[in-house]
Amino acid sequence: MAISIPFAVDTGIQGLPDTERRVLLELILHGGQSRVRIAERLGLSRTSLTRVTRQLLDAGFVIEGEMQLSGTRGRPAEALYLRQDAARFAGVKLTADQLYLVVTDLSATIVAETAVALPSRKVEDVVALIAHEIARLEDQLGALTGVGIAAAGDVRSADRGPILQHSNFLGWDEVPLARLVADASGIPATLVNDVHALTGAQHWFGGEERHRSLVVYGVGAGIGCGVVIAEELHLGAHGRAGxxxxxxxxxxxxxxxxxxxxxxxxxxxxxxxxQGAGVEAGEYALALDRARGGEAVALGAFESAARALGAAVADAVNAYDPDMVAIMGEGVDMLDLAPEQFRTGLAEFLEQGDAGSILIDRPPFHFDLYARGAAVAVMRELLA
Ligand SMILES: [Zn+2]
Known part of the structure; x- marks a missing residue:
């Protein structure tokens, strides 16, 4: 990934010097903390933390407060807290016929969302629609810091910004979508594979416990995975990892x-x-109903899907040995309908180790999480 920046944009975060940016990221990822602890964690002197704090206060990114440190009595410590609403980011997920758009704050909380049918699959029509929706949201909410766009397909880095390749649902290839959207909307734009977007968001904002290495599966119309190794989102040399x-x-x-x-x-x-359940294309809900009702053919399709998902998870565990595996998407009902077959597939294809020892999570899923992941992708570009 790389970001495409339109001419003459001043967005606050982009102008932050490196140390200020690191302190801001520390507060985003780990929450409000005492100044002593921030200085320790980032290896900063008291003097430089004082200077950085002043800068971040002036720019409106943090507020000062006090914090009673655990196990201590007496005067509370000086602490810094993130001002979550100090910046907002747009995230777009494109499917074959819809544009999903969310706006998040600095904590990746969704503060606005919309879904619009694509007028056509022509690149210029879709770019114009994204720019129009961004302008409309900026009228309502104020300036947005950047926009991330997520789509199925490969995202290849190039000198003039990332290029979307092999996006079969849209029928697009070699589209410099980030640059086109940056030029049309006037705000920085980045482009990300949709499962990589989900993975980056799960890594930064996935819950109480952060994992240094994880694999995230997106299961729906297709299947893909995203990989974080030692805190880095691994995109691959050609944007095809996973x-x-x-x-x-x-x-x-x-x-x-x-x-x-x-x-x-x-x-x-x-x-x-x-197909396995013997229903028409697009009638997934009917297949699900039948399987839940115990209809054998439909249930068999979910059992086969569960074994296949077990095999897919085994592939990633064999390759990356992650701390945890998250399974997300709109097509993960096989985990409820056929948990035994999932475990069988996992055990069958795992090279080593005990299938029962792998930490597998199924975070709550909503389709907006892809667009939220796209917003987090632009945050990651600007802050990491
Ligand atoms: Zn195949």
Whole structure:
């Protein structure tokens, strides 16, 4: 990823010197803290923390307060807290026919959201729609610091900004979407693969306990994963990291785009489940109803999907040995319907270790999390 910045933009965060930016990021990721602790964690002298604090206060990013340190009595320590509403970011998720747009604050909390049908799949129409929606939200909410755009496909770095490749749902290839949106909207823009977006957000804002290494699966119309290794979101040399799913696992399912009938994709995606359950394309909800009602063919499709998902998770665990695995997306019902088959697939394809010892999380999911991930992607570009 790289950010595309339109000419002559001053957004506050971009103008912050490196140490100020590090202190701000520390507060975003770890919450309000005593000044002593911030200085310790970042290796700053008292004098330089005082200077940095003044800068951040003047710029409106932090507020001062006091904090009673645990195990101490007497005077509370001086502390710094994030002003969450000091900056706002837009995040866009594009599907084949819809644009989902959210605005988040510095804590990645969604403060506004909208969904609009795409007028067409022409690049210029979609760019104009994004710019229009950003202008409308800026009228309501004030200036936005940047916009992230998430789509299925590969995001390749290039000198003049990232390029979207092989975005099959949109039928796009070689589109410099970040630069086009930055030019049209007048705010910095970045572009990110949608599952990488979900992963970056889960890494920074995934819950109480932060993990240094994790693998996040996005399961829905397709399957992909994102990988964080030692605190770094691993995008791959060509933006293709996490393309799991064509391992052959036996059986006979839906023909994938590579012509396989027996790969993970053949079973695990929503279209594969629909076909396996004998319902029409797009009738996933019907397949789900039938499986929940105990109808054998439909249930069988979810059982095959569960085994395939187990195999997919085993692939990533074999490759990366993460602290935890998160499974997200709109097509993860196989985990409820066929937990045994998931564990069987995991155990069958795991090279080593005990399938029961792998920390697997299924965070609450809402489709807006992809757009939120895109907003976090622009935060990561500007702050990390
Ligand atoms: Zn395949």
């Amino acid at each position: 393309r799991i799913g064509h391992s052959r696992i036996g059986g006979r399912g839906r023909r994938c785009e590579n012509g396989h009938r027996d790969c993970i994709h053949s079973f695990v995606t929503m279209p594969a489940i629909e």
